Each structure stands twice: as structure tokens, then as C-alpha cells.
Amino acid sequence: MAAKVLRRSSLSAPIRGIGRISLPLLVGLVTLFIYAPILILMIFSFNDAGNLAWWDGFSLKWYQQLLAGESLWSALQVSLIVTSTSVLISTVLGTITAYALYRWKFWGKRLFENVLYLPLYVPEVVLGISLMMLFILLKIPRGITTMILAHVAFTIPVVVLVVLARMQRVDWSLEEAAMDLGADELMTLRKVTVPLLMPGILAAALLAFPWSFNDFVITYFVTGPGQTPLSVLTYDLVLGARRTGAMGQVNALGTLMTLTTLLLPLLGFLLLRLRRFSPAQFFKKRGSLS
Amino acid sequence: MRSVRHRLGRFLWQHPGAKAGTALSPIVFWIALFIVGPLFVVLFYSFLTSGPFGSIQYNPTLENYQKTFVANDLRTNEPTPNWLYLNIFGRSLALAFVTTLICMLLGYPVAYWIALRGGRYKNLWIALFIMPFWTSYVVRIFAWMFLLRDPSGFINQLLLQSGLIQEPVQLLYNVTGVLIGMVYTYLPFAVIPLYASLERLDRSVLEAASDLGARPWQRLRYVTLPLTRGGIMSACVLTFVPAVGEYLIPDLMGGSKVNMIGNFIADKFLRDQNWTLGSAMSVILILIVMAILIIYLWRGHRHGILEGDF
Structure with a gap:
């Protein structure tokens, strides 16, 4: 107690005040550091002058130029095809993998786990280039197919990690109960296990989607001519803007991409939130357990 | 048809290893082909020799690794650390x-x-x-x-x-x-x-x-x-x-x-x-x-x- 009193009195009031305010101030500054660049980019996408970072009047001309070009729409199409296909495949495969890792013992499990997480720590350039070499050696023309093959490979570990996290919070005795009540394995899987894991599976898909959609480095090496996804188109536009100094269009594209990709987690959050209120009702349409 | 499914189910139920193998075969295949395979290609190529115009010569060598650390001095032709x-x-x-x-x-x-x-x-x-x-x-x-x-x-x-x-x-x-x-x-x-x-x-x-x-x-x-x-x-x-x-x-x-x-x-x-x-x-x-x-x-x-x- 004495030490406490001593300590209190040894610091003068203003210093203690600074100590108390410096931490929240730092948090505020760091948050600003994270968000200010994107916000400034958004504001300046409406700026009339595209090459100067100073306000020169409101204008929508960069959006008009961007949306009028054909390359944006074809790139969006390529990106959506690649991402939705690969997220679908990797969510299914990743969920099966997570289930196997969590529930079963099998030969070579440790090795399998270590290899599975390789894409998370092998540098992206190396992954991209090694895939590029493989496709060139096997004479597979690079394009949408190769992008899907690559995207599934590097989104699977993300799905596995998220679904595994959910599995730790699932009451597995329900599975046993279903089997005791006469359901066979497949029935139990369909009617008990998958619904129980659904929030995790959805969350995994929601994380894998931007992971695949925004990936640039690996995609850059496995994409082919004429099939440019959005991330590679953005890169090309950035290179152009760096050369010419005309940044308006990239600002507009960046704004649109950020807004749409931020809508997705919001949507997913709402979906998960709704499910939490009525977990039983959500799957009611698909028939009751019996 | 039903009995085949039933027997398959029983077999898998009695052999957990086979069950894991069946369930995991697509992903093992995918990872082997598109993650491990390419990395082995990289490892393999790192021991080969580059010829002119991007061609590859299939004689094993450690030269590529050596080049990373050691360069030959242009004038004296003696090995020096490759500072570049x-x-x-x-x-x-x-x-x-x-x-x-x-x-x-x-x-x-x-x-x-x-x-x-x-x-x-x-x-x-x-x-x-x-x-x-x-x-x-x-x-x-x-x-x-x-x-x-x-x-x-x-x-x-x-x-x-x-x-x-x-x-x-x-x-x-x-x-x-x-x-x-x-x-x-x-x-x-x-x-x-x-x-x-x-x-x-x-x-x-x-x-x-x-x-x-x-x-x-x-x-x-x-x-x-x-x-x-x-x-x-x-x-x-x-x-x-x-x-x-x-x-x-x-x-x-x-x-x-x-x-x-x-x-x-x-x-x-x-x-x-x-x-x-x-x-x-x-x-x-x-x-x-x-x-x-x-x-x-x-x-x-x-x-x-x-x-x-x-």
C-alpha cells in the first residue's frame, strides 16, 4: 500500500495525464494510418484533375471513362468466374480435410498437415513461378483453368483453418446421438454434422473469397493473354498511372473495388448474425432430423 | 445397388484408414500436383544448367548456388564474394x-x-x-x-x-x-x-x-x-x-x-x-x-x- 501511495505521488499530474492519453492517441493514429490512404483515394476519385493530389472540383469523369472501357467488364467477368469456382471447390475440399484432420487418425497425418499449410508460408512469388514453370512444362495453356487450379491450391489451407476453429466449439456428442438413433454415417453427416459446421463453412468461404479475388502475385504468373483478372488489370493500370501520372481512373477503380469487397464481409456478418438468433429455423426447410 | 452402397459403407466403417484415404484423395491429389509438384520442379531446375536463349541443359551442377555467393573477379579471375x-x-x-x-x-x-x-x-x-x-x-x-x-x-x-x-x-x-x-x-x-x-x-x-x-x-x-x-x-x-x-x-x-x-x-x-x-x-x-x-x-x-x- 505504501509503495502504491509513493508511486502515485512520485509522478506529477501532467505526466500521468500524458501517459493516460498517449495510448488511445497511438491507437487513433494507427487506425488513421490504416484507413486514411484508402479514404483519400476515394475522395480524390471524384477530383476533376487526375494527375494532381489537390482538389480541383467535383467530377465523375474518371468513373465514366473507367466504366465505358471494355477491359474492366471482361476482367470482372474473369475474376468472378475464377473466384467463385475456386472458392466453391476449395470450401468443399477444405471442409472435408478439416473434418478428417479433426476426427480421424490416419497414417501420415503429421506430414499431410505440414504439406497442407505450405501455401501459407512459401513466398507467393515462388508459388506463382513454380506453378508457371509447371504449366509451361506440361504445355497447359495459361488462362482461366490454370488460375482456378492455382487458386484452389492456395485457398484450401485458409478454409481448413477456419473450419477447424469452428470444430473446436461443436458438441460432437450430437453426432453420436444421431447414430444411436439409427442414422447411418452418411445421414448423420448430412443432417447433423454439416448443419453444425455451417457457420464455420460460411465464414471460411467468406474469407477465401477475397483471398482469391484480390490475389495478385500468384495470379500474375498463371494468367494468360486475353484473360486478365481484375487484380492484374489494376496492376497494369497502376503501372500506366506511374508512367503518365494520370491517376484518376485508378482512383475510381480502387474506390469501386474497395466498396464492393467491404460489402461482402458486412453481408456475411449479417448472415451469421441472423443465424445465431434462430439456428434451428434456418435449416427447417430442408426437413427435420427424423 | 443398395447393397453395394451398404457394403462399401460397412467396409469404410470398419477400416478408418481407408475412410480417410477415400475422403482425402482429391485434396491429396490437388496438393501433390499443384503445390508439392511445382516446388519439386523448382528444386530440380536449380541443379540444371542454363544454355543460351533460355534453353536448359540436363547436366547436374551446383553452379547456380555457387553463383549466388561467389563471383569471379573480371580482371584477376579470382573468386570473390558476389556482393551484387x-x-x-x-x-x-x-x-x-x-x-x-x-x-x-x-x-x-x-x-x-x-x-x-x-x-x-x-x-x-x-x-x-x-x-x-x-x-x-x-x-x-x-x-x-x-x-x-x-x-x-x-x-x-x-x-x-x-x-x-x-x-x-x-x-x-x-x-x-x-x-x-x-x-x-x-x-x-x-x-x-x-x-x-x-x-x-x-x-x-x-x-x-x-x-x-x-x-x-x-x-x-x-x-x-x-x-x-x-x-x-x-x-x-x-x-x-x-x-x-x-x-x-x-x-x-x-x-x-x-x-x-x-x-x-x-x-x-x-x-x-x-x-x-x-x-x-x-x-x-x-x-x-x-x-x-x-x-x-x-x-x-x-x-x-x-x-x-x-
Whole structure:
């Protein structure tokens, strides 16, 4: 107690005040550091002058130029095809993998786990280039197919990690109960296990989607001519803007991409939130357990 | 038909190994073909010889690895350290190290504040740090290029117009620009594991330390930091590992002056058509990353605090 009193009195009031305010101030500054660049980019996408970072009047001309070009729409199409296909495949495969890792013992499990997480720590350039070499050696023309093959490979570990996290919070005795009540394995899987894991599976898909959609480095090496996804188109536009100094269009594209990709987690959050209120009702349409 | 399914089901039920094998065969196939396979191709090529015009000669050699470290002096023809390549490795390691250090110095107080003082808005705060993962990496880097350019970048304009500086400062296409980009990209990677470990910290231990007379700094030094060591190590690895293999940030923000290993490897493939040297560099980069991970796992197990840390 004495030490406490001593300590209190040894610091003068203003210093203690600074100590108390410096931490929240730092948090505020760091948050600003994270968000200010994107916000400034958004504001300046409406700026009339595209090459100067100073306000020169409101204008929508960069959006008009961007949306009028054909390359944006074809790139969006390529990106959506690649991402939705690969997220679908990797969510299914990743969920099966997570289930196997969590529930079963099998030969070579440790090795399998270590290899599975390789894409998370092998540098992206190396992954991209090694895939590029493989496709060139096997004479597979690079394009949408190769992008899907690559995207599934590097989104699977993300799905596995998220679904595994959910599995730790699932009451597995329900599975046993279903089997005791006469359901066979497949029935139990369909009617008990998958619904129980659904929030995790959805969350995994929601994380894998931007992971695949925004990936640039690996995609850059496995994409082919004429099939440019959005991330590679953005890169090309950035290179152009760096050369010419005309940044308006990239600002507009960046704004649109950020807004749409931020809508997705919001949507997913709402979906998960709704499910939490009525977990039983959500799957009611698909028939009751019996 | 039904009996076949029934018998198959019984067989799998009685042989758990076969069950796992069946369920996992597609993913094993996928990973073997598109992750492990390509990496073995890289390993294989790193021992071959590059001929003229990007051709490959199939005679095994260690020359590519040797070239990374040793060069022949042009005048005396004696082997000397290959400073051109060694500098690139040194720069990559140094930049990744400084990035990790800055991310820790900024990330720890932030994670600390959110976990212990965040109150009911804790989840909202941490969501703010997870959100950037959903936005495009290329766009975020471009946003910084827009801010940092001279003389017409936002920051330079702000400083010039307010009269704080007379001459534009060069912030882009040098080490400063690359560091800003890397810290910006990897800060969330540091904050999240730090938050996870600080969140699980037992508050009563902190109170006990204070009651026993520890000053704030002493409490941080002897209680909080040691107890969150697992989180700090996870955060360091999650920042350092992707940072050391960074490609896009030096490519866009370094202006070809601040090349890292990733750029060097990409150049060997895309520009020089020298697959074998590029492969050897890739293998060395993977070995660096592996070494860090092995140290991390070894230390983590010895202290027994890694469990459950993501």
C-alpha cells in the first residue's frame, strides 16, 4: 500500500495525464494510418484533375471513362468466374480435410498437415513461378483453368483453418446421438454434422473469397493473354498511372473495388448474425432430423 | 445397388484408414500436383544448367548456388564474394526485420489497448484491423503511391502548401517508400495474434503485480510481456515470413532501386529467361523461411506457450 501511495505521488499530474492519453492517441493514429490512404483515394476519385493530389472540383469523369472501357467488364467477368469456382471447390475440399484432420487418425497425418499449410508460408512469388514453370512444362495453356487450379491450391489451407476453429466449439456428442438413433454415417453427416459446421463453412468461404479475388502475385504468373483478372488489370493500370501520372481512373477503380469487397464481409456478418438468433429455423426447410 | 452402397459403407466403417484415404484423395491429389509438384520442379531446375536463349541443359551442377555467393573477379579471375546478389539477400532480410520491428512497436500498444481497455467496443476495434484483409492489396499500395509521390503527391502538397517545407521530399521509389508500404501491409498481421494473446491474459495477474508494488513499466517488463510471449513470437513470424519474400511492394514502390529477393527471382524468369538461377534463388528463399519457422516451432515447444496460438 505504501509503495502504491509513493508511486502515485512520485509522478506529477501532467505526466500521468500524458501517459493516460498517449495510448488511445497511438491507437487513433494507427487506425488513421490504416484507413486514411484508402479514404483519400476515394475522395480524390471524384477530383476533376487526375494527375494532381489537390482538389480541383467535383467530377465523375474518371468513373465514366473507367466504366465505358471494355477491359474492366471482361476482367470482372474473369475474376468472378475464377473466384467463385475456386472458392466453391476449395470450401468443399477444405471442409472435408478439416473434418478428417479433426476426427480421424490416419497414417501420415503429421506430414499431410505440414504439406497442407505450405501455401501459407512459401513466398507467393515462388508459388506463382513454380506453378508457371509447371504449366509451361506440361504445355497447359495459361488462362482461366490454370488460375482456378492455382487458386484452389492456395485457398484450401485458409478454409481448413477456419473450419477447424469452428470444430473446436461443436458438441460432437450430437453426432453420436444421431447414430444411436439409427442414422447411418452418411445421414448423420448430412443432417447433423454439416448443419453444425455451417457457420464455420460460411465464414471460411467468406474469407477465401477475397483471398482469391484480390490475389495478385500468384495470379500474375498463371494468367494468360486475353484473360486478365481484375487484380492484374489494376496492376497494369497502376503501372500506366506511374508512367503518365494520370491517376484518376485508378482512383475510381480502387474506390469501386474497395466498396464492393467491404460489402461482402458486412453481408456475411449479417448472415451469421441472423443465424445465431434462430439456428434451428434456418435449416427447417430442408426437413427435420427424423 | 443398395447393397453395394451398404457394403462399401460397412467396409469404410470398419477400416478408418481407408475412410480417410477415400475422403482425402482429391485434396491429396490437388496438393501433390499443384503445390508439392511445382516446388519439386523448382528444386530440380536449380541443379540444371542454363544454355543460351533460355534453353536448359540436363547436366547436374551446383553452379547456380555457387553463383549466388561467389563471383569471379573480371580482371584477376579470382573468386570473390558476389556482393551484387548478397546485397539483395541482405536488403531483403534487413527490410523484413525493420518491418517486423516497427509492426511490433506499433502493434503491441494497439493490441494492448484494444484487448484491455477496449471495453464493449473491443470486437469493433479488432474488426477495423481485420477489414483491410478484404480489400485489394494492389489498390492499397496504389493509395500509398498516390500519397507519397513527389512533387504532386498528397503529403508533399500538404507540406508544401502549409509552408512546412520548401522543396518536395522524396518519399517514394526509395527505401522509405518500401518500408511504409510493408509496415502498412503487415501491421494487421501483427495486431491480430498480439490481440489474441493479450485478450486471454489473466487480468488478476496484472492486478496482483500492481498491488505488490510493480510500477507500470516493471509490470510490462516482468509480467505482461513474458506472459504474451507466444503471441509476440507468432506476430513476428507472421510479419517476417511474408515480408522477406515480398514482391509487389518493392516492384511498385521501390522504383527498381530497392529490389528484394522476390523481384530478383521474378526478373530471372520474366526478363532474363534464366530459370536455373531463379530456381536456385527460390530454393534459398524457401530455406530462409523454413529456418525461421523451425526456430519458431522449436522455441515455442520449449516454452510450451504456443498451444492454441494462431
